[in-house]
Amino acid sequence: MTWSHRERLRAALHHEQGDRIPIDFGGAEFTSITLLAYERLKAHMGVDAETRVMSIIHSAAHPDESILEQFGVDTRNIQPGPYDGGHQEWIDPNHYIDMFGVHWKRTEKDMDQHFLHVDGPFYEGDLTIDRIDAFDWPDGKNPGLAAGVGERVQEIMAAGSYARVLYLPGGVIHRGYAMRGFENYLRDLYRRPEALTHLMDKLCDFWVDTAVSVLEAAGPENIDVVYFGEDLGTQEGCMFDPEGIYARYFKPRHRRMVETVKSRADIKICFHCCGSAYHFIDHLIDIGVDALNPVQVRAKNMEPKRLKAEFGDRLCFWGGIDTQRTLPFGTPEEVRQEVRHIIEVLGKGGGYVLNSVHNIQSEVPPENIVAMFDEGHKHSYAPAA
Amino acid sequence: MSVSEIYEAVSDYDDAKVTELVNAEVAAGTEVQVILNEGMIAALDEIGRKFSEGTLFVPEMLMAAEAVQAGLEIVRPLLIDTGIKPVGCVVIGTVKGDLHDIGKNLVAMMLEGAGFKIVDLGTDVDAAQFIDAAQENEADLIAMSGLLTTSMPEMEKAVVVIDEANSTRNMNVKVMVGGPPVSQDFAERIGASGYGIDAPGAVDLARGLVH
Numbered sequence: 001m002t003w004s005h006r007e008r009l010r011a012a013l014h015h016e017q018g019d020r021i022p023i024d025f026g027g028a029e030f031t032s033i034t035l036l037a038y039e040r041l042k043a044h045m046g047v048d049a050e051t052r053v054m055s056i057i058h059s060a061a062h063p064d065e066s067i068l069e070q071f072g073v074d075t076r077n078i079q080p081g082p083y084d085g086g087h088q089e090w091i092d093p094n095h096y097i098d099m100f101g102v103h104w105k106r107t108e109k110d111m112d113q114h115f116l117h118v119d120g121p122f123y124e125g126d127l128t129i130d131r132i133d134a135f136d137w138p139d140g141k142n143p144g145l146a147a148g149v150g151e152r153v154q155e156i157m158a159a160g161s162y163a164r165v166l167y168l169p170g171g172v173i174h175r176g177y178a179m180r181g182f183e184n185y186l187r188d189l190y191r192r193p194e195a196l197t198h199l200m201d202k203l204c205d206f207w208v209d210t211a212v213s214v215l216e217a218a219g220p221e222n223i224d225v226v227y228f229g230e231d232l233g234t235q236e237g238c239m240f241d242p243e244g245i246y247a248r249y250f251k252p253r254h255r256r257m258v259e260t261v262k263s264r265a266d267i268k269i270c271f272h273c274c275g276s277a278y279h280f281i282d283h284l285i286d287i288g289v290d291a292l293n294p295v296q297v298r299a300k301n302m303e304p305k306r307l308k309a310e311f312g313d314r315l316c317f318w319g320g321i322d323t324q325r326t327l328p329f330g331t332p333e334e335v336r337q338e339v340r341h342i343i344e345v346l347g348k349g350g351g352y353v354l355n356s357v358h359n360i361q362s363e364v365p366p367e368n369i370v371a372m373f374d375e376g377h378k379h380s381y382a383p384a385a
Numbered sequence: 386m387s388v389s390e391i392y393e394a395v396s397d398y399d400d401a402k403v404t405e406l407v408n409a410e411v412a413a414g415t416e417v418q419v420i421l422n423e424g425m426i427a428a429l430d431e432i433g434r435k436f437s438e439g440t441l442f443v444p445e446m447l448m449a450a451e452a453v454q455a456g457l458e459i460v461r462p463l464l465i466d467t468g469i470k471p472v473g474c475v476v477i478g479t480v481k482g483d484l485h486d487i488g489k490n491l492v493a494m495m496l497e498g499a500g501f502k503i504v505d506l507g508t509d510v511d512a513a514q515f516i517d518a519a520q521e522n523e524a525d526l527i528a529m530s531g532l533l534t535t536s537m538p539e540m541e542k543a544v545v546v547i548d549e550a551n552s553t554r555n556m557n558v559k560v561m562v563g564g565p566p567v568s569q570d571f572a573e574r575i576g577a578s579g580y581g582i583d584a585p586g587a588v589d590l591a592r593g594l595v596h
Contacts, residue, residue, distance in 0.1 A: 107484050107509050114533075116484045182487055186444035187451075190398065234488075235565035236583050240442045275565075279439075299565075324566045328534045363535050 004161035005074035009353065010224060013268045013290055013316050016350045017381040021343050023373060024318065024355040026063040027075035027165035028227040029055040030272050030294060031319065031355045033063060035113060036362040037369070044366035045070065054079075056096065057104060059113035060359050065159075071373035075353075076162040078152050078223070079169070080214050084144030087136070099138040102178040113362075117178040127180060127188055127195040137202060140209025146217040153218045163224045165270075168214065170207050171230040172200040172253045189245055197249060204253040208260045220265035228257065229293070233275025236300050242279040255287040262288055270318050274358065276300040278307075285314050294319035294357040295346070304345040317346045318353040321372055327356060327364045332371035339375040347379070388415065391424030391456065396432065398448035400455035407456040417463045421500065425453045425460075429498040433585030443491070446584065450494035457497065471502040473525040473595035476518045476558075478510035480539040485532035488564060488584070492528060495584040496591055512543035516550045519558045525595045526578075528587065531564040540567070541575040548576065559594050563587055 001019075003011075008018040026032040032054055033041065038061035039051065049064040054077070062077065082088075087101040095105045096115070104115035121135055156162050176199055177185050188196040207228075215223065232239055232246060240246060258269050268290040273280065277292060278301035284292065295317045296302055304320060320342045321327065326335055339354070346352040354376040360369055388410060394402035403425075410420050432449040435441040464471075475496055479489050486508050497503045504522050506514055515527045527547060529540050540562050550556055559578035562571070563586075572580035578594055581587030 105484075107482060114484065183447060183490070186447055189444050190448065234443070237436075237439050238442055240444055245442070245444070324534060361534050363538075 006161045006163045006224060009074050009163035010268075012350050012353055013225070014350070015313070015316065018350070020380045021347050021376055022074040022163070022353050023072060023376050024075040024165070024353050025068060025071055025073045025373065026054065026061075027077050027225070027355075028079075028167035028270075028272070028293075029058055029060055029169060030229075030274075030358050031227075032060045033360040033369070034362045035059050035061050037360050037364050037366075038063070041067070041366045041369055044370070057115045058359060059106075059115070072377045073373075074163050075165045075225075076156045076159075077165055077167060078149060078156070078218060079167040080145040080210060081147040081149065082144050083138060083142050084147075086138050086142070098178075100175060100179055101135070102175075104178075120179040120181065122180040122199070123184070127184070127192050127199065129195050129198045132195065132198050132202060138206060140206040140211075141213050145210050146213045149214050149217040150219070153222050157222065164218075164222060165225045165227055166214065166218060166223045166267075167227045168207065168211055169228070170203065170210075171228060171257070172203045172207075173230040173232075173250060175203050176200060186240070189240070189249065193249075200249065200253055204256060207257055211257070211260050212264075215261065215264055220267065223265065223267050225268045225270050225291075226261045227270045227272065227293070229270075229272030231272075231274040232280045233273060233277045233296070233299060235275055235296075235298075237276055238279050239275070242283065246280055247283060251283050251287060254284075258288040270316075274299075276302055278302060281307075281311050281315060285311065289315070291316035291318045291353065293317075294355070296324075296357050297322050297342075298324045298357075304342060308346055308348065308351075312346075312349075312351055316351040316353065319355045319357050320346055320352075321354065321356045323357045323359075323361050323364070327368050327372065328361055330368065332367045335368045335371040336375040339372055340379070343376070343379050388419055388424040391420065392428040395425055395428035395449055395452045395456075398445065398452050400452045403452045403456045404459065407459045411459065411463065417460050417467060418469060420456070421460055421464070425456050426499055429453050429495065430585075430588075433495060433588060437583055437585045446491065447494070450491070450498045453498035454494065472500040473591065474502040474504065474522050475526045475528050475591060476504045476506065476515055476522060476524045477528040477530070478506035478515060479508040479530045479532075480536045480543060481509055481511040482539060483531045483533050483536040484508045485564075486530075488532070489528075489530035491584040492530065492563060492581065492587045495588050496528075499588045499592070501591060512546040515543060516547055516554070516556075516558075519547075520550075520554060520556055524558055526559050526561055526591055528561045528563070528581075528591070529577075530562075531567070534566045536564065537566060537571065540577070544575050544577055561587065561590055561594065 003019045009022040011018040052062040083099040101121040103119040270291040271289040276299040563581040579590045
């Protein structure tokens with residue numbers, strides 16, 4: 001049989017082997033490419049299409065359709081539109097305010113163009129329920145968020161049988177860090193849990209409202225994967241206690257988010273968690289997560305063999321091609337070797353979607369990017385006996 | 386009342402209690418170094434050990450380090466009065482082009498809690514700024530941090546310039562590096578004096594380098 005892009009991805013997420021490993025590029029904000037690397041890739045491939053920005057914060061591009069075609073990418077991205085009105089404002093090209101009233105800045109030097117939060121509505125003082133309630137909250141049902149979503153879905157469906165990935169930004173942890181400040185948020189887990197959980201609920205409400213309205217605009221049955229997530233790990237371990245903090249505070253809210261999506265159609269959930277996700281994986285499986293991204297293979301306890309052996313029957317893996325060493329510093333041949341190795345381990349029996357670990361970073365040579373997708377595309381599963 | 390209660394208060398992340406107990410010990414005439422070493426540093430070392438073994442996490446280490454800082458506010462002037470010098474001086478920052486500072490801040494707090502003098506230059510720091518601050522403060526160590534892989538060549542370049550400064554400006558400062566993409570191999574390759582795998586690891590490393 002000839003496999004469509006959509007069938008190939010759906011098979012993998014059902015732990016079945018298609019004809020080859022499905023490939024994602026640009027399905028979501030953390031599976032794409034930084035603007036600097038993208039410009040070099042375009043030049044290398046002779047593509048002169050205008051660059052479209054996918055994420056300001058992560059300085060990520062939407063890869064052009066011609067590039068997706070050339071790499072045989074199976075996924076296509078859908079995401080909410082820009083919020084109408086609200087707190088949003090550009091102060092200057094290196095400083096903007098988002099819909100949550102958070103100030104984001106980037107370095108003026110040109111090597112990295114990430115924006116990081118530098119101030120937010122609750123950065124200063126004690127967090128209280130009254131302060132949270134008094135804030136002028138953005139509305140998840142804002143028409144801007146759903147605008148253009150239905151048209152985008154129709155455009156993808158008209159172009160071919162691609163797997164449709166809906167990326168829903170945010171959650172309850174990272175937006176909370178941005179509004180309250182990272183260190184304050186962590187302290188409040190212990191010192192002001194009542195106020196902090198109120199903040200989490202406001203953020204969870206926003207996400208759920210957005211999900212409902214955007215899924216409605218897309219037509220839930222047209223969506224194959226909803227992609228969202230937040231970082232629970234560090235390079236060397238867990239950001240916080242998987243039981244005392246994650247299971248108690250974050251898990252019930254993540255469960256509500258997953259159930260909001262899954263109650264609407266047969267949609268798979270791809271959860272993004274950088275760093276060492278290992279100690280959180282059982283919780284994620286328990287709330288209904290189907291695939292883990294980005295599978296940061298150089299973080300602690302994240303060896304592909306270990307992950308596949310321990311969780312491979314219950315969890316799919318989405319990512320895994322190393323961006324901390326191989327892609328930026330390896331040769332194209334080393335990239336190819338790594339792709340073959342990851343496919344052999346994580347792709348066994350299905351359950352794997354090929355992508356870099358997080359966005360392809362700024363210094364990655366275009367030759368290595370081409371090598372990654374080309375090698376991934378070459379792989380075929382042996383026909384079933 | 387005893388110094389062990391200070392140890393307990395740090396372990397409970399209770400900065401108000403630490404302040405109260407340190408004041409009481411000082412008033413009772415307990416040696417400042419005993420308060421510092423046995424009450425605060427010993428407690429934070431234990432927290433660091435648990436962090437590295439994966440039984441305590443970032444929020445707990447952050448709060449313990451802050452509890453120690455509360456105590457340090459009281460004992461620091463007394464240490465100066467009695468002529469007791471810090472264990473060493475570390476100039477710390479996130480390298481040029483990188484604004485990520487969560488890990489760097491944790492390392493700075495843990496080093497400070499271990500008795501080091503810290504000069505924190507913040508983020509997006511170039512080699513010249515590290516060198517000037519190191520010379521001005523007669524620092525023993527420069528600690529460079531970065532989250533991004535693009536920060537690694539910056540560290541490499543900075544080590545070269547710092548080495549030059551050591552010979553041309555009559556300095557003797559060592560370099561330690563850390564951050565998610567950084568490794569022991571990388572530290573050795575670029576000629577840094579060491580790599581800290583995490584914040585407590587950076588403290589162990591710094592202690593070794595100043596001795």
